Amino acid sequence: MDFGDTPEEAAFRAEARDWLEANAPAKGSPEAFDLMSSPGRSTEQEKELAGQARNWQAKLASGGWACLDWPPEYGGRGASTAETIIFEQEQSRFGISMSMFMAALEMAAPTLMTWGTDEQKQQFLNPIRRGEMVFAQLFSEPNAGSDLAGLQTRAVKDGDEFVVNGQKVWNSYAHLADWGILLARTNPGVPKHQGLSYFFVKMDSEGLELRPLRQMTGGAEFNETFFDNVRIPAENVVGGVDNGWAVAQTTLNSERAAVGAQASVVDVRALVELAEEKGQAGDLAVRQALARAWMRSEVLRYLGMRVYTALSQGAEIGPEASIMKLLTGDHLRDTSQTAMELLGPEGMLDDDAWVTRMVSHFAHKIGGGTPEIQRNVIGERILGLAREPRADRGIPFRELKV
Ligand SMILES: Cc1cc2nc3c(=O)[nH]c(=O)nc-3n(C[C@H](O)[C@H](O)[C@H](O)COP(=O)(O)OP(=O)(O)OC[C@H]3O[C@@H](n4cnc5c(N)ncnc54)[C@H](O)[C@@H]3O)c2cc1C
The missing domain is CATH 2.40.110.10 (Butyryl-CoA Dehydrogenase, subunit A, domain 2)
Incomplete structure (x- = not known):
């Protein structure tokens, strides 16, 4: 099995990279924007960043790079899942944060395409694609x-x-x-x-x-x-x-697919570099932690490929998305903990990504379905365990004690 790009995909990647290099802000540059809030950021500053994100989405649309996998009648290119993922991988190398568009692009739009009337599609899809309607x-x-x-x-x-x-x-x-x-x-x-x-x-x-x-x-x-x-x-x-x-299931499946298809969220190389920079790369416990981090990130990478393959074949995302979500949460927790140990007290003052990852991994674990819910999915759908008992089945909502 070859997980590399086909010659066509490699050509597409090169085209995407060229366009991004000419148009996107570099990471850490003054034009870069990241919407993950940080302490001390005012509402005005956040709105300004949101404006930059909207401008970026508009630029993608006018350059023909927005919503690549949407059908052409809705302004997309009808691109394959592989091409869409290639573009996202390339885009993630730049100083851009698209998290604000998650609900519009990954939830509202696919739901509209499945359930919306022609008038609703007309009203919403194009403005969503151009970054004019955030949901x-x-x-x-x-x-x-x-x-x-x-x-x-x-x-x-x-x-x-x-x-x-x-x-x-x-x-x-x-x-x-x-x-x-x-x-x-x-x-x-x-x-x-x-x-x-x-x-x-x-x-x-x-x-x-x-x-x-x-x-x-x-x-x-x-x-x-x-x-x-x-x-x-x-x-x-x-x-x-x-x-x-039924309509919400389309939204939730699409949300799960988007979360499940996320590339490995921590670059283990950065952790290795931090260990080397701190003179800790020879420490036995640190080496064990780095090796564990690398193994987890490889497992996540291959699970991600299973999700991409299912998506590209038009298949439903299976319980592998639940395994990915659980493992990603553990990976975020363990790698950020290792980084904080390497940084020592300096880590508390560190305003770069590690400390944010450390305190935000809880949110990642809960959003889109808690660990217990993911394990229930794995129990029922992979291990064939009995479904959870439901005392409210068939009872009108107003008669339930809520
Ligand atoms: C980063 C993030 C982003 C979010 N964004 C949005 C958003 O934009 N819009 C939105 O509407 N919501 C959003 N949420 C909410 C999210 O969907 C809920 O937090 C999540 O579904 C869990 O629900 P809850 O917080 O009410 O916890 P509860 O459902 O009350 O769960 C409490 C605890 O009980 C456990 N539990 C519950 N049921 C079972 C069970 N059947 N078996 C075993 N254990 C169980 C849970 O695992 C958990 O530990 C977001 C949450 C996060 C963290």
Whole structure:
């Protein structure tokens, strides 16, 4: 099996690299932008970075490099999964952060392509591709995360509109978004998965309030979102009223695929260089840690290739995405811990990536499904263990004790 580029892919990589070198800011250059919040960054500074990210997405679109795998009728190139990944790999070598577009590009757009009406596709897809519409995911609630279908935010029909009341939480980049993808309960008289609807909601709607959540990294990428009689036009329901669970599966599968397809997140070479720089590369315990880190990163690389292969063959992502997600969390924790030990007390003052990785690995583990949920998937889908018992099966939502 050859995991290298084919001659066509190598030519595509060279073309992408040339274009990026001519157009993208280098890592660490004054034009580079990284949206992961850092301590002390003001809202204004964050909005400025978000503006740079929007400009970059617009530049990609005008250069013909945005949304490569979208069908040409939606402005894409109909590129293969391999080509899309090659472009992302090349782009990651530059001073660019695309995390703000995750909900628009990896969640809202694929969901629209599957479930949207022609009018909805017309309204949203092109502006998303050009970076003009940033989205936030408004799914989780204080009492509904792993058990998302237990959510309580209500949407009640009133003429041509729905009136929404409730609270969402952990909404990444919602303070920078123009639109939200919202899951709300439209029918509490049926079992919990059956009475949900999926909406597009404008983030500047009257009655919608955001409160930032500051994390231990010092940044505040997350928000709580409160709905107080927010009115949403009925035409902004995606995929039909009370059909939101099926629609949300498209969003969640696509999110999982995006997370699962991420390249190995830690460059072990950088860790080796740090050990050498600190004169610790001969230390027995350090050498053991470096070897373990390298082995994990190789396992992640090959698992990533399985995910890419499944994607390129149009197959569903299997439980390997769960294994990848679990292993990536462990890899982030262990490598950043090794780096912090190498840095010693200096590590606490270090404002580069290691300390941020150290404190943010918890978030990586939880977002997109906790370790326990991933292990449940592995237990059920790989090991064939009995499914978890569900006491709420078939019971109307309003009769559940929540
Ligand atoms: C980095 C990050 C980004 C996020 N971005 C968004 C976003 O943009 N929009 C959004 O809507 N949400 C977002 N979330 C929220 C995320 O989806 C939830 O945090 C996640 O689904 C877990 O839900 P919870 O926090 O309510 O924990 P809970 O579901 O309450 O879980 C609490 C604990 O119980 C365990 N547990 C729960 N159920 C089971 C079970 N069946 N078996 C065994 N153990 C179980 C969990 O593993 C966990 O340890 C984000 C979270 C993070 C960390």
